[in-house]
Amino acid sequence: MSHPIITTGLDIGTTKICAMIGQYDPEEKKYQILGMGQSLSHGLKRGVVIDIEETKQSIIKALAEAEKHSGITISSVSIGIAGDHIRSLDSTSTVAISHKNSGPDTSSPVDQHDINRALDSVKNINLGVDREIIHVIPQEYVVDDQMGVKNPIQMSGSRLTVNAHIVTAAINNVKNLVRSVQSTGLNVENIVLEPLASSRAILSEDQKDLGVALVDIGGGTTDITVFKNGFVKHTGVIGYGGSIVTKDIASIIQTSFQEAERIKKSYAWASSELSEKAGIEELTVASLSDNREIRLNSFQLSQYVEARIEEILLMVREKICQFTDIKSLHAGIVFTGGGARLKGLCQVSEKIFHVPAQIGYPIRMPGLENTEYGPEYSTAIGLMHWSDKNKKELIPTGRDSDSTVWGKLKKLFSDIAKNLF
Numbered sequence: 001m002s003h004p005i006i007t008t009g010l011d012i013g014t015t016k017i018c019a020m021i022g023q024y025d026p027e028e029k030k031y032q033i034l035g036m037g038q039s040l041s042h043g044l045k046r047g048v049v050i051d052i053e054e055t056k057q058s059i060i061k062a063l064a065e066a067e068k069h070s071g072i073t074i075s076s077v078s079i080g081i082a083g084d085h086i087r088s089l090d091s092t093s094t095v096a097i098s099h100k101n102s103g104p105d106t107s108s109p110v111d112q113h114d115i116n117r118a119l120d121s122v123k124n125i126n127l128g129v130d131r132e133i134i135h136v137i138p139q140e141y142v143v144d145d146q147m148g149v150k151n152p153i154q155m156s157g158s159r160l161t162v163n164a165h166i167v168t169a170a171i172n173n174v175k176n177l178v179r180s181v182q183s184t185g186l187n188v189e190n191i192v193l194e195p196l197a198s199s200r201a202i203l204s205e206d207q208k209d210l211g212v213a214l215v216d217i218g219g220g221t222t223d224i225t226v227f228k229n230g231f232v233k234h235t236g237v238i239g240y241g242g243s244i245v246t247k248d249i250a251s252i253i254q255t256s257f258q259e260a261e262r263i264k265k266s267y268a269w270a271s272s273e274l275s276e277k278a279g280i281e282e283l284t285v286a287s288l289s290d291n292r293e294i295r296l297n298s299f300q301l302s303q304y305v306e307a308r309i310e311e312i313l314l315m316v317r318e319k320i321c322q323f324t325d326i327k328s329l330h331a332g333i334v335f336t337g338g339g340a341r342l343k344g345l346c347q348v349s350e351k352i353f354h355v356p357a358q359i360g361y362p363i364r365m366p367g368l369e370n371t372e373y374g375p376e377y378s379t380a381i382g383l384m385h386w387s388d389k390n391k392k393e394l395i396p397t398g399r400d401s402d403s404t405v406w407g408k409l410k411k412l413f414s415d416i417a418k419n420l421f
Contacts, residue, residue, distance in 0.1 A: 007031075008066075009197070009383025010059065010077040012049075012177065014220030015243055015338070017041045017058045019066040020380040021074060022367065031385065033367030034072060036377075037065025043180070046220035046239050047083030048173050055180040063184065076187035078383045080194035081134065081177060082221050084239035085170040090139070093122035094161040097143075110143060110152040110160055118162040127168055134174075134191055135167040139231040150230065165232050167193050190386055193235060195223040197382030198336050202360035202375075205230065212331035213320055214360065216379070217339025219243045222312055224319055226329070234323040238315050242339035245308050252304050253294050255285045265341065267298040268305045274344040275302035309342065313352045332356035338376035 004023040011018040018038040024031050039061035043054030067073060095118045097108050119136055127133070141149040142161035152160060178188050195216045203214060208227040216223040218241045226234040249268075250260035267283055269275035281298040320326055332355040335345055340359050349357035362373050362381045373381065 006034075006072060006074070007384045007386075008074045008077045009380045009386065010063070010079045010181065011194070011197075011377075011380040011383060012044065012055070012059065012079060012180070013041055013082075013218050013338075013379075014044045014047055014241065015041055016219065016376070017062040018377060018380040019059075019062040019077070020377070020384045021066045021070045021072060022365075022384045024385075031365045033365055033381075033384075035066040035068070035070025036380075037062045037067070037069065039065070041219070044220065046241075047081075047218070047237075048085065048220075049176040049180050052176060052180050052183065056183045059181060060184050063186075074186065076189040077181065078190035078192055078197075078386045079177065079181055079188055080197050080379050080383055081169060081174065081191050082194040082218060082223055082237060083169075083173060084221060084237050085173050086134075086167065086193065086223075086235070086237045087131070087169075088165060088167045088235045089125070090163065091122045091125055091166050092161065092163050093118055093124070094159055095121055097157055097160050107144075107156045107158050109154045109156050112153065114160050115141075115152065115162075118160050119164070122162055122164045122166070125166070130171055131168045132171045132174060133166055134169050135165075135193055135196065137165040137167070137196075137232045139163045139165055139233065140229075148229070165235065167235055190383075192383055192386050193223075193225075194218070194379045195225040195235065196232070197386055198223075198360075198378040199225055199227070200382035200385045201362040201378045202334065202336055202382075203227065207331040207334070210331040211324075211329040213316075213326075213329055213333050215316055215333055215335050216337040217241055217312070217335060218337045218379075219339075222316060222337075222339070224316055226320060226324055228324065228328070234320070236319040238312065238319065240312055240315070241337070242342075244312075245305055245339075245342075248308050249301065249304050250288075253285060253296065254288050255294065256288055259285050259288075263301060264305065267301055268342065269298065269302040270309045270342050270344040270348040271306050272299050272302040274347060275299050278343075305342070306348070309345070309348060310352070313349060317352060326353055326355055329355055332358065334358055334360040336360040336375040336378045340375040 004025050007022050009020045021035040022031050022033045039058050042058050043051035049055050097114050140163050141152040143152050143155045143157040181188050198216050199214050209230045211228040214225045220241045222238040222241050224236040246260045250257050275298050284293045287294050346357040362378045
């Protein structure tokens with residue numbers, strides 16, 4: 001009888017950090033969420049760590065809350081990576097299938113060793129000294145002349161070709177991200193491109209087969225992953241996300257980032273025309289410079305938003321068009337991430353892309369049923385899925401144990417208090 005596997009995903013975003021602890025039942029092949037924690041993110045800019053200590057403290061707070069809810073001590077996590085330093089390219093390699101027959105037949109069945117050799121061979125590309133490979137994603141296999149093979153195991157042939165999509169990142173950015181996590185006492189189990197993680201939580205196999213673009217609008221970046229015929233065909237990153245919209249609002253009406261974020265979530269639309277049709281709402285905002293209140297309405301607010309949203313969507317369209325015909329994406333565009341919450345986003349998208357658009361919500365699963373898991377949690381849940389091959393024991397969290405993240409956080413608060421008094 002197999003035991004449940006504890007899985008932990010850590011989404012280290014520009015605006016928030018989210019930790020998701022769950023368990024996977026290998027027999028039932030089902031997940032259950034055990035605990036979730038989040039904190040405001042400090043120390044990152046456009047998905048890249050710029051202050052390790054601040055990032056560390058933000059991670060500790062999110063993990064402490066997740067551990068407290070789940071009652072489980074975690075020792076390792078799968079983390080997401082994003083940022084405009086991410087690059088991708090396609091590569092092809094062919095290897096001879098290992099000859100396993102003693103007779104005159106020169107063909108042999110493909111086994112895992114052959115696949116591993118082909119995937120290792122496809123990595124032999126010149127990346128430069130400042131980059132490293134994050135993912136090698138097979139797009140298709142070719143056994144002799146048989147193209148479009150998804151799983152070549154046990155297929156007979158003399159040569160195996162793999163066409164792969166390779167995702168790379170700047171080495172120093174990866175090191176700083178990993179160091180921020182390791183400084184909390186945790187091990188990094190996997191480093192996963194964030195939109196790939198999100199796709200695990202959102203997209204169906206039918207969508208991937210039909211052709212779909214997953215557009216993950218985070219705080220600092222907008223990440224794009226295109227699937228066709230069940231394979232990843234393209235990945236890309238744009239160095240703008242929801243935070244730039246919030247900053248536009250804060251700058252124009254001269255209010256704080258927090259106030260701008262609040263009214264964006266509550267009143268803004270991706271189009272002022274849609275805002276007007278929905279009914280104009282009056283609102284007041286606290287001024288940044290004095291105690292006076294700024295009065296405006298949802299139509300005016302949406303005017304500030306629509307130009308920037310259109311700019312981001314046009315950049316997304318340009319990225320996709322470099323590699324595929326958008327009209328061939330029969331499952332359309334799926335938006336996720338916190339920025340996908342913006343009202344009217346899909347209507348504006350359909351005018352720009354001319355294909356159907358929808359908001360991608362994570363697939364519901366048992367655990368914390370009273371919590372709403374919106375698109376902003378898709379990466380954390382996807383990362384939790386990613387780590388299901390790593391078995392860990394369930395360890396109850398001691399209330400006063402300094403070995404847990406929760407214990408470390410309480411010790412941190414205690415040390416701060418000692419310094420203050």
